[in-house]
Amino acid sequence: METQRKTRIQIENQERILDAALEAFSERGFRGATIDQIADQAGMSKPNLLYYFRRKKDMYEALIARLLDTWLEPLRELDDEGDPLPELQSYIRRKLEMSRDFPRESRLFANEILQGAPHIRSLLETELKPLVDEKAEVIRGWMKQGRINAVDPRHLIFSIWSTTQHYADFDIQVRVILGPDRGAEGRFEDAARYLEALFLDGLRPAASRDSLPKVQSL
Template sequence: MALPRAARTQRRTRIQQEKEEQILEAALQVFSAFGFRGATVDQIAELAGMSKPNLLYYFRTKEAMHRALIERVLDTWLDPLRALDAEGNPVSEIRSYIRRKLEMSRDFPRESRLFANEMLHGAPHVEDELKGPLKSLMDEKADVIRAWMRAGKISRCDPYHLIFSIWATTQHYADFDVQVRAVLGDNAGEGRFEDAARFLEELYLKGLGIAI
């Protein structure tokens, strides 16, 4: 994981930790709005309420801030997948996964846009993470899904494409929220996430041959 400069030079104090979080919060806002190429250190420093030299004490470059954010987002994004339990009931496990992914789309839209933008540009800052830890986790959870198939608990399918499709349908509500709200109009309140959860649960569970 990319460490801020201050963390590499000395043990961080509480104030330093707070400053780093202040910087990363500002960087998240700027990167999610303008993308990596459009964002500048000056913009981030201004939003963080500190001078550019002070900011660069904590994070030497724009790339360092961006990588720290991307790695944090990727780690958070994968928590629901890590929780997929081989010993659990596929119905409750898949339902829980769908709902947790939708909750993340609802609660972390800026993080979702940041990550989507990184993927659209070829993942230059986290390609090693995708081919390493992400790939290993996906292989592990694909084996979980295959075990459910062998036990006759769900219909046969490609486990990787099942996970990809859940990612796509749930993150749509973060990355394309403006479009969703425009189409739903007066029905575009917070209830849209519950409506989406019920629809996606039925879509996937029935598609996997599970009676609900």
């Protein structure tokens, strides 16, 4: 049985609802956000909203599924045939760009994890873990080849996640501490340069520092 194709208006309304739901969930969490708040934020009646999404949970799960797919894309692009330091530099940059461009999504994901991942545990087990396992083996392979220093690859990935997503989840704190001169848009470039020095210089083997390609700013 074919699914009826959505009209342009239906697609636009659905996206408007999801954007309003993202705002509500990222600010108040799943429990704190209400359908009435989301409908008001979307500028439509509650019955109209419920035509597209019957339950608050349906909106939340649609956002989470979309978010996880977006969140994992930079890690998927880590290329086992590439040079390890530029590959990791690109990964750090992409993660920072996501913190800059998708702060609400980052806070939504953080809130879900802090609540014990009640809605996405199965996705973490079936999508996130296999991908991290795969890329951890890529990183481990670079280490065995002597191309980067030996560290626990999973903890390396965790560290990149925590340091890059900090700039989304704690954005107000970052801007207040940096002040008006350094807390503007340039804070992400400053963060990128710092994190590159922190991770990449630490991973570069001391015996081959001169022979390995220098990391260039992207």
